[in-house]
Each structure stands twice: as structure tokens, then as C-alpha cells.
Amino acid sequence: MKCRTAVILVCASFAFLALIGTAAPSVAKHKHHGHHHGTVGAVYFETNSPGHNYIQVLFRKSNGQLRTGPAVDTGGAGTNLASPFAQYGFALLDSANSVVLSNDGRFLFAVNAGDDSVSSFRVHPHGKITLASHVSSGGDLPVSVATVKKGKYQLVYVVNEWSGTIQGYTVGGDGKLHALAGSNRTLATGIHGAAAMIGFDSTGKQLTVSERGAIFDPVALNLIGSGPDLIDTFKIGGNGLPGAEVANPSVGEDPYGFIYTNNNKLFMTDSGVVGTVTTYSLNTGNGHVAMLDHKAAGGSAPCWVVLSKDEKHAWVTNSLTANISSFTLGANGSLTLNGVFPTTNNSALDEGASRDGRYLYVISTFVAGTVFQSTLVDIYRTAPDGSLTHIGHTNTLPWPGASGLAAS
Numbered sequence: 001m002k003c004r005t006a007v008i009l010v011c012a013s014f015a016f017l018a019l020i021g022t023a024a025p026s027v028a029k030h031k032h033h034g035h036h037h038g039t040v041g042a043v044y045f046e047t048n049s050p051g052h053n054y055i056q057v058l059f060r061k062s063n064g065q066l067r068t069g070p071a072v073d074t075g076g077a078g079t080n081l082a083s084p085f086a087q088y089g090f091a092l093l094d095s096a097n098s099v100v101l102s103n104d105g106r107f108l109f110a111v112n113a114g115d116d117s118v119s120s121f122r123v124h125p126h127g128k129i130t131l132a133s134h135v136s137s138g139g140d141l142p143v144s145v146a147t148v149k150k151g152k153y154q155l156v157y158v159v160n161e162w163s164g165t166i167q168g169y170t171v172g173g174d175g176k177l178h179a180l181a182g183s184n185r186t187l188a189t190g191i192h193g194a195a196a197m198i199g200f201d202s203t204g205k206q207l208t209v210s211e212r213g214a215i216f217d218p219v220a221l222n223l224i225g226s227g228p229d230l231i232d233t234f235k236i237g238g239n240g241l242p243g244a245e246v247a248n249p250s251v252g253e254d255p256y257g258f259i260y261t262n263n264n265k266l267f268m269t270d271s272g273v274v275g276t277v278t279t280y281s282l283n284t285g286n287g288h289v290a291m292l293d294h295k296a297a298g299g300s301a302p303c304w305v306v307l308s309k310d311e312k313h314a315w316v317t318n319s320l321t322a323n324i325s326s327f328t329l330g331a332n333g334s335l336t337l338n339g340v341f342p343t344t345n346n347s348a349l350d351e352g353a354s355r356d357g358r359y360l361y362v363i364s365t366f367v368a369g370t371v372f373q374s375t376l377v378d379i380y381r382t383a384p385d386g387s388l389t390h391i392g393h394t395n396t397l398p399w400p401g402a403s404g405l406a407a408s
Helices: none
Strands: 039-046 054-061 066-073 099-101 107-112 117-123 129-136 142-150 153-160 165-171 177-179 194-200 206-212 215-217 222-224 230-236 242-249 255-260 265-270 276-282 289-296 302-307 313-318 323-329 335-342 351-353 359-368 371-382 388-393 403-407
Touching: 039 099, 039 107, 066 129, 099 142, 107 129, 107 142, 107 153, 117 142, 117 153, 129 177, 153 194, 194 255, 206 255, 265 302, 276 302, 276 323, 289 335, 302 351, 313 351, 335 388, 359 403
Parallel strands: 099 403, 142 194, 255 302, 351 403
Antiparallel strands: 039 054, 039 403, 054 066, 099 107, 107 117, 117 129, 142 153, 153 165, 165 177, 194 206, 206 230, 215 222, 230 242, 255 265, 265 276, 276 289, 302 313, 313 323, 323 335, 351 359, 359 371, 371 388
């Protein structure tokens, strides 16, 4: 990974987080457990650890509870130096969707920000994974990855934050990634923005990237960056190649995590300290988006969003206020805040829902002052009205830089 003076914007500075208690939770021993009766899926996140990056596997039981599985080497490296807040102990990879599953659950993909690479894994019964390939990301500082089945292709795209580029791949039947010639494109702001996430719309016709512009640093008390807040879209052709970018102005400050409904309503988190959420409609023909609704997030620095299985509700994690906001999502894209639910530790990071929609999993990291100490995963049971019931959490895991979360 090349070093340069660049615009690197984080979802939020944890300078406002209070020191909770006098010490971080104890670190549990990390063991590989065999298959137990009742395992119905898995939860995955990446450790983002320097030297060797790993995918931490957590096996999911039928009652939603998790048991610790193996940490599987990605073949690449993580980094804790990609953020301007690293000097304050901010070791998190600054993005959404750094780990994703294919829609059919056969493959898992993850970025390695420390050596500018992408890894793919085959997913086996009961959630076990094996490394299939480890390839160049085609740019500098990969932070987010997306996948879609389009015609005969399983496509994967990665966004590289520091170089301001995207790169595409096809996926073989064995899970190996093959660089797609002619797929590299430059984002609208180039190296002057800070991409947070890449993702496909529900049809696979449009690829979307959220780009943050200038952001207030509450530690240094100044603005970082100069680029505008944008939602870039790229039309994907039948050959899997993207067209030129279409730069859509973002209604909210610092667009970050997003998700599309089946009828292509775009739900976007706006990760400024005064957080908001925004819905848009997408024109799949020209890539333009139009605002539908814009509301307060119910917390500070909202970054990640997950939809309920019926797409009537959305859950947003607010990193600075360590809580989860539940929204009702109307058919017309309207947003109604229904409630706010706390996390166990003093942060709320990436999240994912089980494939059956019954459980929500949230990465919660203990932050002492501004230093990331340890991580656990909170477990919530979802209700038809969008409310959440906390039903437990994992033991403390030795990965303070945990990023990304995908669930099956």
C-alpha cells in the first residue's frame, strides 16, 4: 500500500466516547470448534489486523446464538494506519461492506487494505470457509466490495479509496477471482474524496459508490478534505463492464452505508456527527437518483444499515452514540423512526441480519477514551414491527479493529 498525503475521511471520530470502566474486557481464548448439532448458518467479519488479515467465523445456532469458530487467513494484510484518527487509536477500516456474501451464499469476499488486495472464499456446509483466491485490488486502499449475479457472470467490484478507483472481477465456479479487463474506472472526485461503500442495485444494472467530502474532525477541530458529498453510479453492461460515472449530489452530509430495496429505493446513511438518513429513487436507465425522504437518524454518526426481510423496516447503527435506530420504510420511501436500542459496548459498528431475517448481529467495540480495545458481537431478535430484543452477545474477541459483517 502506497503512502501519501491524502484525504482520508472516517465515519466518525471516537473522541466523544467516554471511558467506560477502568479496563477493557478480558480477551477470550480463540478456539476452533467442530460442528455442533443446531448450527444453521454463520456470521463473518474481518479482523483488519496488520501483518495477517483474518476472517473470524462465528457459527450461528437455530436460536440465534453464536459460538466462536476459526479465524481464517485471507492471504492478505489489514492495516491500522489508513485513518487520520490512527494517532488517536482509531484502528477500524473506514467503510461499509468490507466483507460480503454472494446472494446464493456460496462465496465470501473481503478486502485487505494493508496490501491492496481482495480475497475470495468458498463457503461450505455449516458455515465453514476456505480461501479460494487472493488478488490485487487494482488500486490503493481497497475498503469495500460488492457482488451480484448478472447473466452468466458472478461479478465482484471493489472500490479503492486512496486511488479513487473501482475494479471488477468475474468469479469462477471454484470461487477464484479473475480481473475483468477494462473494468477499472475513476470516481467522480478521484483522489479528492473518500469512498465509503460500493454496492449494486437490485437489478444489477447500476453500481453505486458513496463518496464523502469535507468533514469536521472533532479531535483536531478542523475540516478534513475538500471534495463534495456524492453518490456515484455506473451503468453495468451485459459484459459486466461499467460505463462512465454519474455524479449525484448527496442530500445528507457524508453519505456512507446504503442498501437497495427490491423496487430500487435507495436507503443511505449520512454519517456526519449530526446524523441523518435519506431515501432516494433510482433511475436504472441513466443512474440518476432523486430524494424521497430525509430524517434525523436517532443517533450520531450513523454509518451502517440493514433491511428487514420484508423490507418494511431498516436498522441503522450510530457509531458515536452506541445505539441502533429502527425505521419503518414506506412503499414510497418515507421514513419513520420507531425506536432506539443500545449496544453492549460503547460503540455500534457494522451489522448484518441472518438469512431468515430473525436475528440482527452488530459489532460492538470497547473504546477506552479513543483507543479501540476489544470487540464482541451483539445479538438481537427482530420483531415484525421492527423492534429489537437483545438476547445475548459473544465472548470478548481479540480483534479491536473488526470491520465488516456478513451473515447467513
